[in-house]
Amino acid sequence: MSERQEFVPVRTDRPEPAVLCVADVLALPVVQRGAPAVLVGGVALDAGVRWVHVSDSADVARLLDGGELLLTTGAAWPTEPGALRRLVAQLTRVGVSGIVVELGERMPRVPDAVVAACAASGLALVALAAEVKFVAVTEAVHRALIDAQTAALRERQRLHDLFTELSLRGAPADVIVSEVARALDVPVVLENPSGEVIAAEALRLPLPAVLRPGTPEGGDRVPVQARGVRWGWLVAGDGPPHPAGRATVLELGATALAFGCLADGEGAWSLLAHRRLLDDLLGARFAREEDIASRLRRLGLDPAESGSRGLVIRAEGPAEPPVERARAAGFAAVGARRGADIVLLLGPGSLTDAVVQRVADGAPAVVGPEAAGVLGLLASTRAALALAARAPGGEAPTVRRVDDRPLERLVSALHDDRRLQAHSEQMLAPLLRHDRERRGDLLDVLAALVAHPGNRSAAAAASHLSRSVFYQRLALIGELIGADLDDGETLAALHLALLARRRDAPATR
Template identity: 55%
Template structure:
């Protein structure tokens, strides 16, 4: 038969990826196949094999003419009836990677020989018999038409994806945007990790953060269930882009990842080596300090995937108001010099926020070195032994940071009123106390553009030291004392009375929340 002619060329045709090819099971659903009354003798997982082409042959020496991925159609007219020969035939077909075998009964065999069936089952080779005669040419045309349509769809989809990711590169899209687009295209979770397996950016899709990122480093090393490609350029590798259990995509999952990895490489080259680190830190700080998380497990997974270990560690949060990205970077450089300290920091809501994990509480001398490179004072949250304690310490640290002067270093543990206000949270009685005590001053400042509330903050921050309070208010002593007198008159209170001062301090802290 012409289908059996010797192919003398050594060239192979380009093979589309499996996503563009029908499986053996899908081919069986074609009308041209169903007309033959097909019966699956060996199926299961074997029916998932992709069909690259259809080959028609009755020879039992067809295997050397095949290239893998073909669905073999045969009447078995030239097959031997010997069991050993049939097993050898099944082995030869499986060895070259045939997708499956379809045999039309009635010409050579009325039933399929058990030896051939058993051999196909042992090798996981799909075997289907047709109980009625069909036109092989019609069946071949139907399958080839489907294959070509799939290839065309794959080419069109690849072109669309090429335009998508090229556009992201030309617009200078950051890495997290590329990751989100990749996850959208694949309909599956996508993770970008650095070489040390710390997560740079992730899109969880339908999974929770904890489900995707918990134990990420171990999962990445194992590679089970992951499809991954390197992110690299100019001979340098920076990380890996991986997807988890992605469904079949017309262009092929690997093609999508490779195009995305190229866009990420361009982004990395344009933004510099610090871009990924800064991005990961922003995501973490937003979760911890901004409440952008779904719970303790979410935050725990984020911390560990960012390289901040939890078990047996002291967790903490530091806050410095008015710290820009450069100041945060300078502070992190100092943190890197402190033994046993892992720190991540970013600008959040106008403040530099640092999340850390350390082997031991950080010594005061080391904290002072960090504070010395920041434009405002450094507020040190209460040490935390677990994630709930860490999250609870954030508000107190932010409250304290708002009241510090440049170069000043304070621990929340040393500020009992700040901790009290934080622990009371949204208690309406605290808010009512604040509004009742400060209302006269707020009305005055609103009406005159005054600064009485600011002056009162300086007074409670420096009790018993009016010189320091005046300096903190940036007022001359004479003007400062005029403000003090006006505050006392408006409130009808003695600012030298300890209980009154404590009440006002509490009101100011509550108002700053």
């Protein structure tokens, strides 16, 4: 759900870093010629430098606006420790980036009071053992600032072009989120106003760690909004500064996402998140169960709870997954369309036939067995898909359950066992070869037989064949596979082989 209201501009609370910091200035060759010694460093060297100011005055603080790196010989500084501490305090209050003192006859060493005061206030302090031309330092810093600003402008333009192109091409939200993460080199998450994760790019971090609710400590977030509508938040973890500014990168990505919402509608995000998750789950493309579990939890479904299951609805046409109907019935739900099916992952709850019919809006539905964990939920959904693919002949029940089909459950549980596939291929190979070479229907006849094992008249009707022709087909099947179709064990083995072969039917439609 989007939020519709009036908004004031929202930016990150953390100011963008300057294009140069104290450490960058110290690395300049003209400064290195002065043999700089860092007396107070650490994080203080990360302070942004907006400009350099040259002054020996003890009253220089009133001339500064903040962000300046002070170059001085200290010639006019007081000598009394208390006055020196007050001087450092004034410079700290106006927000200077740091102090660079050129040592000489007037000040052969930086006074202890200045070192202690800078350390206490976190103000960078550097001593130059050799004489340098302050004008040369100023010129070098000016060139570096111009170069950095030019690079920042080029990077902003590059990113602007990139996200504009993504918007014009109709790139999905997850592609835009990935581009933002790569630009910032930090994990990025897209959330809707309810806190559900629409897309995430974890880069090198474990996905569960990135998907913990709440903004990562020290991270940034910007709203995705336009025309008084807020669709969600773009959240970035803490990381290195960016030439174009972290907030600028996030805002460019958020703008591209907002254009996508205007074009596709506010429901497109949820459809994307649910579809990609189901594709990854059913396609077995996820590397770890924890990744899928984390994504499910951020969509409101905890797979660790016992009683979760898959539900498959046979709904032709463009109908959207009835996730809201399932939630209205009291279930946590994730859903997406897959071919001719709508697949729902449901949390625990009483899933009676009446509830299933209400969620499915009267369409035929198949209920998977209860399960726990990602693999259990996967097995439940696969079993429901396999049973849904086997449309029964005649009047089909509106609600079918895998629990009522024990052999189907067995095939679903053993789906990844190559021995089951070998059994299917070995038993059915003669029939498959016959049907392929002669465009025959032996496999369909066999399927009708195992569906009506005690009623061959019904099996013949399901095959749309006369009884005499049906019996001829059965005799040919028995001859080709060298088995007696009246034998119960043989019939069970053939049924198992058919189920194993059809097990992949939903993925191939």
